[in-house]
Amino acid sequence: MLKSKFLDFISEHNLFSEHDKLLVGVSGGIDSMVLLHLLVNSGFNVGVAHCNFNLRGEESDADEQFVRYHCLMNGIPIHTIAFDTKQYALENGLSIQVAARELRYNYFDEICKEHKYSHIAIAHNLNDSVETVLLNLARGTGLKGLTGIKPVNGKIIRPLLFATRSQIADYAKENNISFREDSSNASTKYKRNFIRHKVMPLLRELNPSADYSIYNTAQHLNEAQILVERQLAQIQEDLISVNNDKVLIDIEKLLKEPAGNFFLVNFLATYGFTPFQAAEAYKLTASSPGSRVESESHVVYRDRSFLILQPKQLQNDDVVVTIAANDTFIESPVKLSINIVDYTEGNALEKDMNVANLDFQKLKFPLTIRKWKPGDRFVPFGMKGFKKVSDFLVDNKVPLADKNNVYVLKTAGEIAWVIGYRIDNRFSLSESSNKIFKIKLLVSN
Numbered sequence: 001m002l003k004s005k006f007l008d009f010i011s012e013h014n015l016f017s018e019h020d021k022l023l024v025g026v027s028g029g030i031d032s033m034v035l036l037h038l039l040v041n042s043g044f045n046v047g048v049a050h051c052n053f054n055l056r057g058e059e060s061d062a063d064e065q066f067v068r069y070h071c072l073m074n075g076i077p078i079h080t081i082a083f084d085t086k087q088y089a090l091e092n093g094l095s096i097q098v099a100a101r102e103l104r105y106n107y108f109d110e111i112c113k114e115h116k117y118s119h120i121a122i123a124h125n126l127n128d129s130v131e132t133v134l135l136n137l138a139r140g141t142g143l144k145g146l147t148g149i150k151p152v153n154g155k156i157i158r159p160l161l162f163a164t165r166s167q168i169a170d171y172a173k174e175n176n177i178s179f180r181e182d183s184s185n186a187s188t189k190y191k192r193n194f195i196r197h198k199v200m201p202l203l204r205e206l207n208p209s210a211d212y213s214i215y216n217t218a219q220h221l222n223e224a225q226i227l228v229e230r231q232l233a234q235i236q237e238d239l240i241s242v243n244n245d246k247v248l249i250d251i252e253k254l255l256k257e258p259a260g261n262f263f264l265v266n267f268l269a270t271y272g273f274t275p276f277q278a279a280e281a282y283k284l285t286a287s288s289p290g291s292r293v294e295s296e297s298h299v300v301y302r303d304r305s306f307l308i309l310q311p312k313q314l315q316n317d318d319v320v321v322t323i324a325a326n327d328t329f330i331e332s333p334v335k336l337s338i339n340i341v342d343y344t345e346g347n348a349l350e351k352d353m354n355v356a357n358l359d360f361q362k363l364k365f366p367l368t369i370r371k372w373k374p375g376d377r378f379v380p381f382g383m384k385g386f387k388k389v390s391d392f393l394v395d396n397k398v399p400l401a402d403k404n405n406v407y408v409l410k411t412a413g414e415i416a417w418v419i420g421y422r423i424d425n426r427f428s429l430s431e432s433s434n435k436i437f438k439i440k441l442l443v444s445n
Contacts, residue, residue, distance in 0.1 A: 031123035148218035
């Protein structure tokens with residue numbers, strides 16, 4: 001009975017063909033041992049991969065020996081590896097569960113490439129998918145998080161996803177399949193186990209078929225998600241524009257969109273924002289310019305007409321770079337080319353905000369470059385009095401996201417150029433000038 005449903009599920013979801021070579025992730029537990037048995041007895045070409053995560057001492061080693069012995073006795077190719085999972089988690093700032101998942105799938109990918117396996121078969125079952133839905137629901141999620149585990153994810157396939165744990169247990173008993181019990185599965189300190197042992201029994205009291213009901217609902221939501229993604233793509237085309245490394249989200253259009261909040265949750269998820277962070281980003285539409293929300297990798301700013309999404313800058317705001325009189329090129333923090341040329345009054349000068357023509361005699365070296373700071377002031381070219389750099393940037397409608405990357409060129413403690421915007425009038429050319437210190441900001445296209 002289970003075998004026929006197994007083959008039907010593979011065919012229905014087009015998981016693989018009879019000619020494919022499958023790598024089966026086998027822990028030694030009942031699910032993976034039943035999956036291996038079904039694949040082998042259905043005549044498919046398989047090999048086994050086993051990971052020893054060294055998390056349960058002798059029990060982990062016994063699992064490895066069990067899987068090795070089973071494969072040896074049945075003539076199944078096996079690939080094994082041992083990990084220091086705790087050390088890997090510590091070095092990478094990960095939970096043990098996330099670290100183990102990264103190590104496992106990275107190893108599986110390596111084995112596939114080396115031994116030409118076309119797919120990786122994992123023994124997730126129907127109950128695993130239901131638990132995933134409930135976990136995501138409890139954490140907070142968008143629609144996608146309620147669609148459960150997918151039968152196919154790239155090279156990863158899950159041929160047992162249709163079967164419940166009780167069906168798998170019955171099959172193991174009927175076919176005398178040996179397996180290992182993982183003692184950690186009984187501990188409710190893990191969130192998934194808490195759902196399994198505490199939450200699901202209560203839901204089954206309300207509805208004995210709760211597992212099937214939640215699983216089927218997730219399938220319906222998966223179909224709804226496909227339709228939603230089509231609509232979200234149309235909304236994205238209307239709301240989003242891209243400028244170099246920045247993504248601009250039109251605030252006026254976002255507020256007019258009935259599904260604007262929902263769109264933002266789905267769109268920002270790609271950039272590491274949780275549903276809560278995305279909801280906070282939506283609130284920026286009603287906040288003052290300069291407000292921001294951050295994920296681990298990106299930040300959303302509230303500008304005048306846009307929400308601006310961009311990667312976090314890794315530069316140190318306190319870095320100061322010096323320029324000597326004989327320097328001709330500066331690589332960082334901004335790229336500058338430098339020339340010293342003779343000046344004759346009436347010479348045609350390049351009129352470009354990215355070019356500063358300064359009086360060489362008025363400069364005291366070394367010059368310095370740093371990011372502008374609150375309180376910085378200068379005398380903008382064409383004016384007589386001092387103006388704060390912050391006010392100058394506001395007056396010139398410099399986007400808030402760009403403000404964080406504005407640098408100033410200084411000489412003897414005074415600003416000579418707000419780089420890329422305006423030189424200081426005090427260091428401009430005059431009738432008595434004889435040499436031009438020409439410095440150009442090199443802007444990548």
